[in-house]
Amino acid sequence: MTTLVSGIVLAEIAASIGDVSRANILSALMDGRALTASELAWHANVSAQTASGHLAKLVETSLLAVEKQGRHRYYRLASPEVAHAIEALMAVASAGPKRYRPVGPKDTALRNARTCYDHLAGRLGIAVTDALTSRNYVVLSDSAGAVTEAGHRFLCDMGIDLAEPGHKRALCRTCLDWSERRPHLAGRLGAALCTHMFERGWIERIKDTRALKVTALGKNELKEFFGIEEQIDAGLR
């Protein structure tokens, strides 16, 4: 009797994610990039036709957005909210009793360092978050935060400019890290830090996954700027 609309649409969205092929597709898109239908079919281990069906459903439930480009179709997450919801689900998943022990090397790499939509996650993401909070550059009241004045100066010195015209997006958000089970930096700040590290060559993608590798330069710079010493090394590939 309490069959509210909300219940139906909640089920629809969740069911849309709740298929292994589609979950893999979404996971592959979690780094915020846009991939073609066939790339996604490969990621999901299914034929092109099957993937096409899944993609259509994901678009219909507004989890994905499409962009036509020549004979390709690029799919990407429809919004940061989608990425947020997926990470939240991952957090629940990893909280449960570890029923899937066989954590492969790929998972190890992901746990080490990865992108989460457009910012850093994993041990690296947490390390950066901790570095900024311990120096009072960012204040996080548990899962939330603000950038202090000192923080703005520090970021400015690093060459990161957070000023943005249409400040549509949040400056400093947090996102629950499913592997570390703690919040890491997201929002415009998180994205800016991540972009910065890519541009300066501190980090690189491992193959074409969300997993990241910290370069030799990156290790030096991370120590220099953030005092991060710990071995954040993929140790894979």
Added chain:
Amino acid sequence: MTTLVSGIVLAEIAASIGDVSRANILSALMDGRALTASELAWHANVSAQTASGHLAKLVETSLLAVEKQGRHRYYRLASPEVAHAIEALMAVASAGPKRYRPVGPKDTALRNARTCYDHLAGRLGIAVTDALTSRNYVVLSDSAGAVTEAGHRFLCDMGIDLAEPGHKRALCRTCLDWSERRPHLAGRLGAALCTHMFERGWIERIKDTRALKVTALGKNELKEFFGIEEQIDAGLR
């Protein structure tokens, strides 16, 4: 080939939510209370046997926890993370093109004021959040926040004590409000405010739902303490 473990478990959790009956069960538990199997069967509009199967699955995927009590079995959300994930999904759902126009009176009531796990949400939740932030009692850097010194004094004057022995839980978190599409106060602070309002009779549950009604006393007090004038009235029942 990128069939990571994470994809499988993500799908498993999402699929667990992705059934209308189970989604309704979870929705009914979103206020943080524990309900019996038959109550939940009623909420989901299915027979007791069917509900039992659903509940077993939800427990297996660690979305729900059970507590035996005599011949009853009380089910509740397994953790705040679960509530968080569901709210995140709701946010995605309400972001998509409004395909389900027929928003009934119950939805209206929910949008007005409701509990979200153990804190306030809907227009009321947002109003309280805004009141606290506009007076600098709480600093929210977009979706995150900390309680200021003035804020602590204010809350203390109100009779809310945030000191807690085992400070296991976060003091001030935020949670994305799916109806208002903005973050509202959660964490220990959010819970304390909600409890306080219940205890003093400012708010009451509408029937046995998550929806809330602001009492006449509540309206006065909300104006007194938070300067909230706007009509936050369920207008139902």
Added chain:
DNA sequence: CCAACACTTCGGTCGCCGCCGAAACGTTCT
């Protein structure tokens, strides 16, 4: 001790959905 009750398990039906082969559509390249 038996009836009432809350809940779960079992058995069987039915519908939905994920899958692929084949074919159609649209774009690009030569």
Added chain:
DNA sequence: AGAACGTTTCGGCGGCGACCGAAGTGTTGG
């Protein structure tokens, strides 16, 4: 124009799972 390619549509198959009736387990209460 024709071939190659990326993508979608169609059709049919197979299996999972949601559902309920009936029966079983365990608890409460007279």
